Structure formats: C-alpha cells, structure tokens
Amino acid sequence: MYQNRRQEPASDEAVLVQRVIDRDAGAFGRLYDVHVDRVYRHIYYRVWNRTDAEDLTQQVFLKAWQAIDRYRKTGSPFIAWLLTISHNLVIDFYRTRKDRAYIEAETLASDSASSPERAAEASLEQQRLWRAVLKLSGDEQQVVIMRFMEGFEFAEIASVLNKKEGNVRVILHRALARLRTILEKERES
Amino acid sequence: MKKFEDILVQCIEDVKANRSSLEDCLDRYPHLRDRLDPLLTIALDICEIPDVKPSPSFKIRARVRLMDEISRRSAVRRWPWSRYHNQPKPTLLRRRFSMVGVVIAIVLTLSAAGGTAYASQGSLPGDTLYPVKLATEQVRMALPGDDLSKAERALTLAERRVEEMEALASRSSADDLARAAEAYCDAMDRVRARLKRAADGGLITANVTARIAEATARHLYVIDAVFDNAPDEAKPAVERARNVSQAGHFRALQVLADEHPGKATEINLAAMEGRLSRALAAAQETNAGEVENALRQFEEMSQFGLEIANAAWQQGAGEEAVVGELVAGATLRHLSVLDVLADQAPDAALQALIRARQESMNRHREGLLAMCEHDPARATEINLTAMSGRLERAKAEADNTESVEIALQQFEMMADFGEAISRIAHDVGSDEDLVEELIAQTTLIHVDVLAEVWEKVHEQARDAIEGAMARALIRHETRVRAMEQRGIALPDHAGVPAHMRERVDERIREQKMWEEREAALSPGIPGFAGGCPGCRR
Numbered sequence: 001m002y003q004n005r006r007q008e009p010a011s012d013e014a015v016l017v018q019r020v021i022d023r024d025a026g027a028f029g030r031l032y033d034v035h036v037d038r039v040y041r042h043i044y045y046r047v048w049n050r051t052d053a054e055d056l057t058q059q060v061f062l063k064a065w066q067a068i069d070r071y072r073k074t075g076s077p078f079i080a081w082l083l084t085i086s087h088n089l090v091i092d093f094y095r096t097r098k099d100r101a102y103i104e105a106e107t108l109a110s111d112s113a114s115s116p117e118r119a120a121e122a123s124l125e126q127q128r129l130w131r132a133v134l135k136l137s138g139d140e141q142q143v144v145i146m147r148f149m150e151g152f153e154f155a156e157i158a159s160v161l162n163k164k165e166g167n168v169r170v171i172l173h174r175a176l177a178r179l180r181t182i183l184e185k186e187r188e189s
Numbered sequence: 190m191k192k193f194e195d196i197l198v199q200c201i202e203d204v205k206a207n208r209s210s211l212e213d214c215l216d217r218y219p220h221l222r223d224r225l226d227p228l229l230t231i232a233l234d235i236c237e238i239p240d241v242k243p244s245p246s247f248k249i250r251a252r253v254r255l256m257d258e259i260s261r262r263s264a265v266r267r268w269p270w271s272r273y274h275n276q277p278k279p280t281l282l283r284r285r286f287s288m289v290g291v292v293i294a295i296v297l298t299l300s301a302a303g304g305t306a307y308a309s310q311g312s313l314p315g316d317t318l319y320p321v322k323l324a325t326e327q328v329r330m331a332l333p334g335d336d337l338s339k340a341e342r343a344l345t346l347a348e349r350r351v352e353e354m355e356a357l358a359s360r361s362s363a364d365d366l367a368r369a370a371e372a373y374c375d376a377m378d379r380v381r382a383r384l385k386r387a388a389d390g391g392l393i394t395a396n397v398t399a400r401i402a403e404a405t406a407r408h409l410y411v412i413d414a415v416f417d418n419a420p421d422e423a424k425p426a427v428e429r430a431r432n433v434s435q436a437g438h439f440r441a442l443q444v445l446a447d448e449h450p451g452k453a454t455e456i457n458l459a460a461m462e463g464r465l466s467r468a469l470a471a472a473q474e475t476n477a478g479e480v481e482n483a484l485r486q487f488e489e490m491s492q493f494g495l496e497i498a499n500a501a502w503q504q505g506a507g508e509e510a511v512v513g514e515l516v517a518g519a520t521l522r523h524l525s526v527l528d529v530l531a532d533q534a535p536d537a538a539l540q541a542l543i544r545a546r547q548e549s550m551n552r553h554r555e556g557l558l559a560m561c562e563h564d565p566a567r568a569t570e571i572n573l574t575a576m577s578g579r580l581e582r583a584k585a586e587a588d589n590t591e592s593v594e595i596a597l598q599q600f601e602m603m604a605d606f607g608e609a610i611s612r613i614a615h616d617v618g619s620d621e622d623l624v625e626e627l628i629a630q631t632t633l634i635h636v637d638v639l640a641e642v643w644e645k646v647h648e649q650a651r652d653a654i655e656g657a658m659a660r661a662l663i664r665h666e667t668r669v670r671a672m673e674q675r676g677i678a679l680p681d682h683a684g685v686p687a688h689m690r691e692r693v694d695e696r697i698r699e700q701k702m703w704e705e706r707e708a709a710l711s712p713g714i715p716g717f718a719g720g721c722p723g724c725r726r
Contacts, residue, residue, distance in 0.1 A: 019585070025259045026528075026585020032252055033529070040243040054243065058251045065259055129234055148235040154198075173194035176228040183231070 017078050020068055031078065032061055038150065039082050045145045046090045048134075056093060060086050080159040087142075087160070132182045140175035143168055193221065200225060201232045249466045252529065253522050313353050314365040314372075330379075337392045340383035344397075344404060347376035351408050354427070358418040366419055367426035373408075374433045381440065388444070395448045398441050399456065405438035406460040413467050417479070435486065439493060450501035454512045457497060458519040461490045465526045468538075472530055477537035480530075484541040491548045498559060513559025517571045520553035521578060524599070528582055531592070550599060554606050558613075565614035566623045569607065573631045576603045580638045583654075587645035597653045600635075604660065622677065629668035629679050632661050640686055651692075658685065659696035663704075 013034070019027035039060050044053040063085050064071070071081050133144055142161060146152040158165045200214035211229055215222045312318040326349075330342055350373035357366040380401060388394050412431045419427045438460060446453040464487035471479035494516060501512040527546050534542055553575060561568035579600040586592035607628060614624040636658055643654045662685075669679050685693045 024581070024584050025256060026581045028259065029252060029256055029529070030585065032255060036248055036251070037242055041241055044241050054247050054251065057243065058254065061251070061255050062258060065255070126234070129231075133235065144235065148232060169192075169194045169198050173197055173228070176197070176231055179231050180227050 013078060017071075020065075021071070023068075025065075028061075028065055035079055035082055036061070038079060039086055041150055042083055042086050042146075043090060045149055047093060052093065056086070056089050059089055063089070076159050077156065080156055083160045128183070128186065129179075132179050132186070135182055136175055136178060139163075139171050140178060143171045144175045144179075147172060193224070196221065197225060197228060197232075200229055204229070204233060205236060249469055249526060249529075253462075253525060256525050313356055314368045315357075315362055335392065336383045336387035336390060337394060337397055340380050340387060340397055341400070343376055343379035343383055344401060347373055347380060347408070348404065350376055351411050354415045354430070355411055358415040363420040363422035366415075366423040370423065370426035370430040373430045377405075377433050377437050381437065384444075394444065398444045399449070399452055402438060402441035402445055402453070402456045403459075405434050405441060406456065406463055408434040409438065409460070410463050410467065413479075413483075417474075417476075442493065442497065446497040446500040450497050450504060450508055451511045451515065453497045454494065454501075454515045457490055457494055458515060461487055461494075461519070461523065462526070464490060465523060465530070469526065469530055469533065472533040472535065472538070475535050477535040480534050480538035481541040484538070484545045487545055488548050491552055494552060495555070498555065502559075507563055510560040510563035513556040513561075514564075514567065514571070515556070516552055517556030517560065517568070517575075520549045520556060521571070521575050523549045524553075524575070525578065546599075550602055553603070554609075557606055557610060561610045561613050562617055562619075564620075565610050565617070566620040566627065568610050569614075569624045569627050572603055572607050572610065573627060576600050576607070576635065577631070577638075579603065580635060580642065584638065584642050584645065587642060587650075588647070590647050590650040593642070593646055593650045594653050597657050601657060601660070604664065608664075622672070622675065625668050625672055626677070626679065629665055629672070632665040632668070636661050636665070636685070640689065643689055655689070655692050655696050656700075658689075658693050659700050662693070662697060663700060 013031070016027045016031050020031060036057065040053055040057045043056045043060070044050070047053055047056065060082060064082055067085075071078070076084075133141060136144060139161065143157055146157045146160070147154070152160075154165045154168050157163075158168050161168065163171075196218055200209075200211075200218075203209045203214060204211055209217075211226075211233070214229065215226055218225060312322050326346055330339065330346070334342070350369050353369040354366060354373065357369055360366070384394060384397065384401070387397075409431065412427060412434055416424065416427045416431060442453050442457055445456070464483045468480045468483035468487065471477075471483060498509065498512050498516070501508040524546070527542065527549060531542060531546075553572075557568045557572055579596045583593045583596035583600070586596065611624055611628060614621045639654050639658045639661065643651055643658075646654065672679050684690070
C-alpha cells in the first residue's frame, strides 16, 4: 500500500497548464514547484527585501490561479505571464509605498549583510553596482536584471516587456552605457 | 554590417559561456575596443552578482497556503450552504485553521529567518573574547531571581549557543562547533533542572513551558541545518544537541499538555510541519537518511499528539473536540506536503513516507472522531474537504496509475470515516439532517470529479475509479432515500456519463450483493464501506 513514484515527463508544461485552465489545483501546485524560484528571484531583485519578496511571490501565484482564464487568451509562455503579474504587483507595491525610494542604500546594505541568501556575500563593489543598476530607468533596469541576473533569453524578455527582440538588445546597450556613466560619476564624487 | 549592440551581446555571451576571453573579443573588433571594453566589463561584473533563492521552508509554507486557499475558495463556492443560510457559518473552523497557521508561520518564519536572528556579531568559541562573554553570562545567571526566571535565563543561553553553532557551522573548526553544541546541551540541562524546581516549588510554569516548547522546535530546525554543514568530526556532538533539543521539546509539551492541551497541540502541529519541511529540504538534496530521520521525528511527534489528545479528553469541557479539530485540519495540510514529498523523495526513503502517510490518515480519523460527538457537521465538513483533496491529487497524477490508486485508497478510507461520523451524528441526534445533506450533495460533486479523472487515467486505473464511483453513488442513494422519509427532497444525480454507465452499474450490483451477503452473515454490524474485495479487480 502507498507505494508511489513520480513518472513525470519533462516536457509536460503545456499539459499542466491546460489542466490548470480546467481548474486542477494539483497541476497548479506542480507549476508552482517549477516556477517559484524564478518568480521569487524576479521580485527579490526589485524589492531587495526577503519579507516583501516572499509576500509578493505568494500573491503572484494566487492571482495567477484567479486569473487563469485570462492567460488562455495571451498564449505567451507561462513563466512570462507569471512575470508580467509579478511586474504589476511590484509596481503596485511601490505605488502604495510612496515613502519608499525605488532602492534605499541602507536597506540594500543591511539586507545584503544579514539575509541568508547569498547576497550576504556581496562585496562592496557589487553593492555599488547594484545601486547603479537600480538607478536605471524602468525598461533598462528590467532588461539588465532579467538578462544578467535572472538568465532569461532575449525572446523571453521581449515577451514579458511586449517588445521586439531587437529592441531589447538596443535597450541593453543603452543600459550598459548609462551604467558606465553612473559609475564614473560616483567614482568622481 | 553587424550592429554594435549585436556585437556587444555576442561578446557577452561568448565570454559567459567560456567560448572566448574578454581579450579575444576585443581583438576581434579592434576598431570598437574602446567602446566595447568598459561595457563588457560592467556586464560581466553584473553577472557575478550572487544568485538568490527562496528558502525551502518559505516554498513549502507558501505552497501549502496556496493550496489551502484554492481548496477553501472552491469548497465554499460549491457547498450547499444556501439551504442552511440560518445555520452557524464555519467561522470556528477557519479561526482554528488560522491559529494553526499563525503558529506554523511563527515557527517557520523564525526558523527561516535564522540567518538574521542567529547571525550574531558577538564572539564565538575560539575567539579571544569568548571567555569574557561566558563570564558575563555566569554573572547574569547568578543574579537574584526565582527558579522560573532562572529557567528563562538558561533558555536564553541555549538560544545563544544555537546562534553560535549556526555561525560556526560554516567555519572549519570542528572543535569549536562541538564545544558550542555541548554547551547547548548543558544550557538545556539547566533549563530542565530550574523548571523542575520551579514546578516543585508551586510556581505556575505554563508560560515558560510554552516558550520552551516553541524555542526547542525552532532550535531543532536550525540544528538540522548546522548538522548538514558541520565537519564530520563535529557531527556526533551536533547530533547530541539535536537529540537534547527534541527531548526538551517533548518534555515541555508533556507539561503543557496537562495545563493547556489546545496550546500544546498547536505547538506540536507546528513542529510536525517543521519536520515535513526538513524532510522536503533533504529530499531536494536526495539525502534519503535525513528524509527518513525527519519523517521518523514527524511520526514520533504525531504519536505524542495522541498523549496530548488523551490529556484533553481527561480535561473534558469540550477540550477534546478543540484538539480534534486542530488535528483533523492540520492533517489535510500534512497529506498535501507528503504528496509533494512522494514526488521528490529518494527511493530509500519510501517506507518512511508510507508510514508517515498512514500515520497522518490515522490522526485524521482520530481527530474527526474526537470532535464529531460535539460537532458532527463540522467533522463532516473537514472530512469532505479532505476527500476532495484526495480526488484533486488523483486528478493531478492522472498519468501515474500508482499515485491515482493511492489517492483513491485514501479517498475510500475517508469515506469510511464519513460513514462513522454519520452513524455518531445519528446516535447523538445532533445535526443529523445537515450531515446527511452535506454528504449527499458533496458525493455528487465527487462522482463528477471521479468521472473526470476516469477520462484522464490509463485503463488499468479505471477499475479503482469505477469502484469508487459505485460506492459513492450507493452512499448518495442511501441519503436520498433516508431524507425522503423525513420529507426532505434532495437533488438526484444527473447520471454517470453514458460511455461508462454500464461498467459502473455492474460495480454497483456487485457492491450491493456483497453488502447484502455481509449483512446476512453479520446482522447489525455496519458494512465495510471500503467495498467488496472482489469489486476491486
């Protein structure tokens, strides 16, 4: 009794998504297992705080379950859709906390020093770089974080940001150039 | 001609993938060297920023909450509350669940936040200033106070030793780590001795005991992680500390159970979820030994829950029902986590997993039975939610015949529990109509879900589903007839889909024949709702 083994084919995300559309909670749990790390990382790099990242990550999946009928119409990759929800929640997060700057140096420093994530190992130079990244404009910041820190493909970034792949490359180039300027100014000051 | 941004992206990709060095890239485009160099350097520096991952305890906590939320929303929407709009709403149930949730959240959050709480900047064993720290602690312990306050101070020292162990685990000094682990054992001994003297001296120890029970659950969680990272030479000492922590946890709960069984149950259930969390983290590392260890502790804590339930029963005044409801609700969550674990645990841990599942099923039944004399409708509600959860599992695992069959076995066992509750409701004459109608209505939903699952599974799993559908339809029919006699009309079933009707009808005939034969052989004994052995082909 109760013998059990997992026999899940690797490429069954489309099947799982279809089951979720049919309101299958178990299938949704499986998708959660697959994507929770990426969603969390995506949010963490935008709020720089573990508690808020955890809270928002939970909200993303709950909203996804509630709005799954809308996903059916978009046809984008499931992870891209989850990140779109994450992006909107992060915007709301900052909108409802107008007293918070997009990044607070003290928060970044203290969180990175004490959180159990490996951010704790960040060197001062890396912290300086993070702060510079977070001074970029919205799209530039998104592209840099998604490409370099989250490892997304250009096609995936384009899907989330609703842009063409070529445009994403241009944005990345501009972002790096702006980062250079920001870092140079910081060194001079 | 290639655009600059494409060249830039290509160079970044090549360097990241070790296909070429930074210098090679710059040499390939000498006319762009000055523009490329600084941008490439920045891009590659960003790539070096450490990755972040959510903690395993958060992932489990969030998953369980998510599944709870989904199932609660579905259940409320689908259940026939409208007919009973003047009946008490299930607020108590939700309140109890949320109380458990709060405790679990506290334990796991504090545990997960160990990096913050335990990242002490103070001195550690092996540091020059460490003896000064110990001397200061001795002075503090010697300050005036009763035994209860000294027990609390000793607990604070134990907490510090755990902080030190966590900080030392990542260092290479096995001796220092072993010393901190031994000092933890000493501090816990002092806690025990002081608490005993306080109790012997007639002091009220409930609050401190609850604090010890919660703290040791937290210690256990941190010491697990220390054990994983400890050098081999320090592992025996860390293992002793882990045993001391667990023993301290049980002792504190034993004392608390006599005074506040509800509180003791909440803490014990939270600690059990901590063990499941540990098992899951170990499964992700394919560490079968630690999965087994965590599940063994889970079982021990579950067994200990029986002692608490016994203490609640002796207290009377409905305390038994409160504890039963907490346990029955928590086992839903435990079964969900065990499902996740079943998908991830190494083969060597399967037997432990099987025992843990069986243990959860037993506790679920006992929790329901403890509460059903006081509130059979609530017990029915929890059980039907659990049954729906098992069907969801069968649906999610439709391509895995073995998992489907296990989920259906659990579903059938829960159906048995439901029959037992129904009989008790009848005997005590409490909420009988409500119980019968809840079962009748929800059984229809279950039959529909079973039909959905039937469509998705392999042929060899269909026998089990047809048997479950047959028994569910018989349960429904029995309720409809009984309610008709009381002048209450219940909606009839829309019918099994045509293409499976013949097979299900045959199962119904077999089941009824078996029940009649059993009734003739053992008059007056309720039939085994699990069904006739021959009906499961």
